[in-house]
Amino acid sequence: MDALKSIRTLDQDKIDIVNQLLLPHIIEYVQIETIEQAHDAIRSMKIRGAPAIGSLASLSIASTLSSAVKATPRPDFLASPASLEAYIAPKLEYLVTARPTAVNLGAATRRLAKVLSQAVTAHQQQSEPRVSDTDAAVAIANDIIAEAKLIGGEDKAQNITYVQVGWRLAAQAHRRLEKVPKCSDRVQHWATERHWDSLRIYTNKDFSRGHITPKQPHTIKDLGSYPTIRSLPRYNIHTCRLTSLELHTLSIPSTMICDTMVGSLFQHKSMHAVVVGADRIARNGDTANKIGTYNAAVLAARHKIAFIVVAPTSSVDLSIADGSGIPIEHRPPLEACLVRGALHPPSYDAAGHKVQAQVLITPGAVGETEGGVYNPSFDVTPAELITAIVTEKYVAVKREGEASFELLREAEEAE
Structure with missing residues (x-):
C-alpha cells in the first residue's frame, strides 16, 4: 500500500509525491526539491486533498531551510533573523496562492509565519549578551523546520485517529x-x-x-x-x-x-x-x-x-x-x-x-x-x-x- 501514499519523505531534505495526474494507470513519484516545485505541484493538481497540500507546502519550507543550514557557505538569507524573515515570509505568501480555497494550506503557512515572526521579535528584544545574528538565524530556521515537520506529520496522525475513533x-x-x-x-x-x-x-x-x-x-x-x-x-x-x-x-x-x-x-x-x-x-x-x-x-x-x-x-x-x-x-x-x-x-x-x-x-x-x-x-x-x-x-x-x-x-x- 506504500505506493498509494501521497507524500514520501525519505529524509528531511527529500520529498517525493505521487503524481496523481497519471493515476490510476501509472504510479510515478516526483521529487520536490524547491518551494517553486511544491507550488507547481499543488497548483497543477499533481497532489490533491486539503490536508495533503498543507503538508507538502510545509515540508517544502523545511527542506529548503534544512539544505540551507547544512550548506557551506550558508546562503545570505541566514546572515540574520531579519534577512531570514525577508526571504521566507514572501515564500509562505506565495505558496498560499497555489490553491486559496483549501484552509489547510493557509493554516499551515500562518503557523510557520507565526513561529518566524515570534522568534525574530524575541531576538530583537533580547538583552545582552546577544547571540550572533547568524547563529540566531540558524536557530530560528531550525524552529521553523521542526514546526513544518510537525505539520507534515499531522495529516497521517489524524487519519490514524479516524481509524481508531472515526x-x-x-x-x-x-x-x-x-x-x-x-x-x-x-x-x-x-x-x-x-x-x-x-x-x-x-x-x-x-x-x-x-x-x-x-x-x-x-x-x-x-x-x-x-x-x-x-x-x-x-x-x-x-x-x-x-x-x-x-x-x-x-x-x-x-x-x-x-x-x-x-x-x-x-x-x-x-x-x-x-x-x-x-x-x-x-x-x-x-x-x-x-x-x-x-x-x-x-x-x-x-x-x-x-x-x-x-x-x-x-x-x-x-x-x-x-x-x-x-x-x-x-x-x-x-x-x-x-x-x-x-x-x-x-x-x-x-x-x-x-x-x-x-x-x-x-x-x-x-x-x-x-x-x-x-x-x-x-x-x-x-x-x-x-x-x-x-x-x-x-x-x-x-x-x-x-x-x-x-x-x-x-x-x-x-x-
Missing part, C-alpha cells in the same frame, strides 16, 4: 439521524486524495497497518460531470481515477456514476447517506468542497438522505462566519475542455506503461474565449443541507430547529 464518532451521530448508515448500506462517497479521509470512516482502512474490517459498505462513487455541453467535464476527473483505484486495490465493491446521474440514483436506489470531504468549513458549518457537492446535497435533501461531511479539524476555519467568506478558486478555462487518460484499446511504451493522452473535447475557441467557460473548482454547501460534520475530535449535529452548526462550541468542548 467509526465510533460517526455511529454516535448516526444514532441521532433518521437514517443510520451501517457497513452493509449503500453510501454515495466523494473522497479526497490524501488517505481518502471521508472514505476511511466506512472502510476503517489503515494503510500503515494493512488492516481492513471484514464487512465493507457498497460504495457509490462519483465520476465527475458527464461530458456534454450542458455539464462540462472536470479536467482531471479525480474521484473516478483515484477513488476507483483505492476501492479496487482494497477489493471493496463499488458502482461508478456520473454527476448527472445522481438524481436518478436517489430516485431508484435506497441510499442511506452521502459522505463528502471538505476543503474549508466555516464556523456555522457551511462547507466548501469539490464542485458538484452542492448539487448532491440539494438532491439528498429532496430525497431525505443523510448528508455527512467528514474532515479533519484543520479544515474547519473558525475565523469565517459562514460560506460567503470562503474564497472560491476558479481554474483555467481550458482545463474544462480537456480530458486525459490511457489509450483504449491499450498501447504500451518501452517501460510497459500504458500510453496516456490528453484530448480536447470542445471547439478550440471555447477554452480561449473570455467568458466561454465557467470553471470554479469548489461550491459551498449550506449548513442547513448538512446532517452531521464528523472530525477526528468531535461529531457536530445541529440543535433542534437550528439551520446551522456551532462549531466554535464544538471545538471548545473538544479541548
Whole structure:
C-alpha cells in the first residue's frame, strides 16, 4: 500500500509525491526539491486533498531551510533573523496562492509565519549578551523546520485517529439521524486524495497497518460531470481515477456514476447517506468542497438522505462566519475542455506503461474565449443541507430547529 501514499519523505531534505495526474494507470513519484516545485505541484493538481497540500507546502519550507543550514557557505538569507524573515515570509505568501480555497494550506503557512515572526521579535528584544545574528538565524530556521515537520506529520496522525475513533464518532451521530448508515448500506462517497479521509470512516482502512474490517459498505462513487455541453467535464476527473483505484486495490465493491446521474440514483436506489470531504468549513458549518457537492446535497435533501461531511479539524476555519467568506478558486478555462487518460484499446511504451493522452473535447475557441467557460473548482454547501460534520475530535449535529452548526462550541468542548 506504500505506493498509494501521497507524500514520501525519505529524509528531511527529500520529498517525493505521487503524481496523481497519471493515476490510476501509472504510479510515478516526483521529487520536490524547491518551494517553486511544491507550488507547481499543488497548483497543477499533481497532489490533491486539503490536508495533503498543507503538508507538502510545509515540508517544502523545511527542506529548503534544512539544505540551507547544512550548506557551506550558508546562503545570505541566514546572515540574520531579519534577512531570514525577508526571504521566507514572501515564500509562505506565495505558496498560499497555489490553491486559496483549501484552509489547510493557509493554516499551515500562518503557523510557520507565526513561529518566524515570534522568534525574530524575541531576538530583537533580547538583552545582552546577544547571540550572533547568524547563529540566531540558524536557530530560528531550525524552529521553523521542526514546526513544518510537525505539520507534515499531522495529516497521517489524524487519519490514524479516524481509524481508531472515526467509526465510533460517526455511529454516535448516526444514532441521532433518521437514517443510520451501517457497513452493509449503500453510501454515495466523494473522497479526497490524501488517505481518502471521508472514505476511511466506512472502510476503517489503515494503510500503515494493512488492516481492513471484514464487512465493507457498497460504495457509490462519483465520476465527475458527464461530458456534454450542458455539464462540462472536470479536467482531471479525480474521484473516478483515484477513488476507483483505492476501492479496487482494497477489493471493496463499488458502482461508478456520473454527476448527472445522481438524481436518478436517489430516485431508484435506497441510499442511506452521502459522505463528502471538505476543503474549508466555516464556523456555522457551511462547507466548501469539490464542485458538484452542492448539487448532491440539494438532491439528498429532496430525497431525505443523510448528508455527512467528514474532515479533519484543520479544515474547519473558525475565523469565517459562514460560506460567503470562503474564497472560491476558479481554474483555467481550458482545463474544462480537456480530458486525459490511457489509450483504449491499450498501447504500451518501452517501460510497459500504458500510453496516456490528453484530448480536447470542445471547439478550440471555447477554452480561449473570455467568458466561454465557467470553471470554479469548489461550491459551498449550506449548513442547513448538512446532517452531521464528523472530525477526528468531535461529531457536530445541529440543535433542534437550528439551520446551522456551532462549531466554535464544538471545538471548545473538544479541548
